[in-house]
Amino acid sequence: MLKVPQQQYIKFLYENEDYSISEIAKAMGINWRTAKKYATRDDWNEPVRRRRTRYPVLGPYLDIIDTWLTEEQALPRKQRYTAKRIFDRLCDEYGFEGGRRTVEEYVAKRRKELKLERAESYERLEHPGGEAQVDFGTAYVGQLGKLVERKILMMSFPFSNAAFAFPVRKENTECFLEAMKRIFERMGGVPRKIWFDNLSAAVVSIDRDGTRTFTDQFLRFAAHYRFNPEFCNANSGHEKGHVENKVGYGRGTGSSHHPCATRMLNLRPT
Template sequence: MKHFEVISRYRQGESYRHIARELGINRKTVTSICSKYKEGLRALETSTHEKEVEKATEALVLTRSYDSSKRKNRTYTQEVERRMKELYQEELIKNKRLGTHKQALTAIAVHEILMQEGHSIGYRTVAHYWRQFKEKAKEAFIRQEYPLGYRLEFDFGEVKLEIAGKVRTYYLAVLACPASDFYWAYLYTNQKQEVFQDAHVQFFEMVGGVYHEVVYDNMRNVVSRFIGRSKKELNESLIKLSLYYGFNINVTNCFSGHEKGTLEGRVKHIRQQCFAKAYQFPTFEAAQGYLTEQLIRLNQRSQIVEEKQHLLAYRPPFELAQIAQCRVNKYSHIQFENNAYSVPDYLVGQMVQLKVYHDYFVVYANHTEVCRHQKIEGSHQYQLDIYHYLKTLMRKPGALQHALVLKHSPDLKTLYELYYKEKPREFLVKLDQYRELPKDQLLHKLSLASPASEMKLPSKKAEAITHAIEADWQRLNRLYGLERVYS
């Protein structure tokens, strides 16, 4: 701005001294600006070809700045630079060890360290060079365009939901197809290997084919361990999955989330679009159903129909099960992942085989399925089935009253306390008789077939007992949310 004002005043005929006094700058500076302006005018008047005109024009209109490239640093010496590099390397090691923290070495702290070590240097100089150490050179990205059916990107994202009144963190397995702009997600309670594989199988089943390449970051489900700086040992389960379906595995570089550019945005988009407003659900299944409905809405403009024609051939679902073995203890329990599950009582002391899926497992004895259980979320809990103990309880009916398995079925326990407390064997016989019925029908049958309902009493008393039984049944319905099946 001063350059323009100097030239403007000079063109109006003001002297160098007057211009310097009015603008508050050195007279030599005014002289230099005006002299270069006059040289530019002369060069423009004497220019004979285009390049000379261009050069003369630049001399007239471009503001010159002081060339400080050859100026020597007086305080930022090589010794100071070397020490600051050491401090920066120590800071990187600290960040790696501590992870996310609030103990970063600031420019003020670096300046204090240098001053204590006898270096005479100003804070602003330290701050300038410390900022340069911390700032990474901006990276250029090459925009990619993939053919339909070629690339699929996978990642996990977290979401907090309130289900049945309890708030906890759940995990979104997100898959994105950059070519067709199609993306999908499945809700899980953990990020274990079975969940990781289940998401792939469900997605390939849904689209009816397989992508040529699947891209991952360096998560544990993908990389078992790092060998040196660049080599990675892939997870054996992932290798089996890729061999079965025939897709290639592409693992991004460490700390390079942009290499899955499509997916990084989709995880945030799904979380925002699906769960920003709705986060309370009565059951986990309701939350998953809601997510599916929202994804159908969000994918209306995708090209997934066209992309399906370019996928690798469909293959039957990959067998996800992991095999495990457990011994049945004296309580007819097996211990699996720090939880206890019941098995039929005739298996006490024997070894059984488990076929473990991501959310349930099947128990086999002598290659025959004997039962199956939903996995328990948590640890040191029980999942018991009273039918697994009928044989033992028929021999020991007195053990039923305080049996742990009965306490784990509060609806059955209530009926037992109301109607069968004095006749436990009859309760067990009826339980066995109606074992094939759905649970709501079973409870209804047990209440109507109770000893109280079969007593031969005068009609008024019998009617009163019947009404009492009906009232108990309605109370059970309200308590456990069951619907009446029989009138």
């Protein structure tokens, strides 16, 4: 399933850029039916999932058990609840009159589900060819006998270990997009997918559910150059550790072009 920003990007291409379903599917590298699903979608509300009534006696207590199982994930393994302990608490604190075996079966099943949910939540950190990472850094350059602070937009390619940089005066949207444009021109192509931090030049706000609101300029820029933007989870800079290292390297060298490898970047021509 595509992430919400990707879904909205498909809708944007269809509604605002007059892309056909086939063009969206090709640009995003997705199935035609998936492209049509989100391009023509009108209801963006989160679907309400009904809990299956497989536990008629345990039903009123499922939310309580789920809360305990979720809370215990932060505890060391030895301190977590046994199914018997959960059963005893239900009886003592909530007057549960069902059987212990029913509780044990549900706890075992629910723990497996939670384990899968945690596994699915981890981001893939390896990056194939054609993917880039972008971040801002700060450097000091000599100008008229003084050290002047400049912001540096760094774009790196984990697959080939290459990187490009462009200095700007500020980290605002206009400077950010101009630097991206200059780097594209310097490379002679556009990455298929670019990973960003939640920088204010592109992201206006992040809701509690992780949904991002983007600046109009950034959405139009991404649509114009036809790259797929991806954003790291909040407080998860390690997800773009490659560009973080390049920012540090660029700070020390002041280099505007650092071709560290000879592999093809797999870029789409501009």
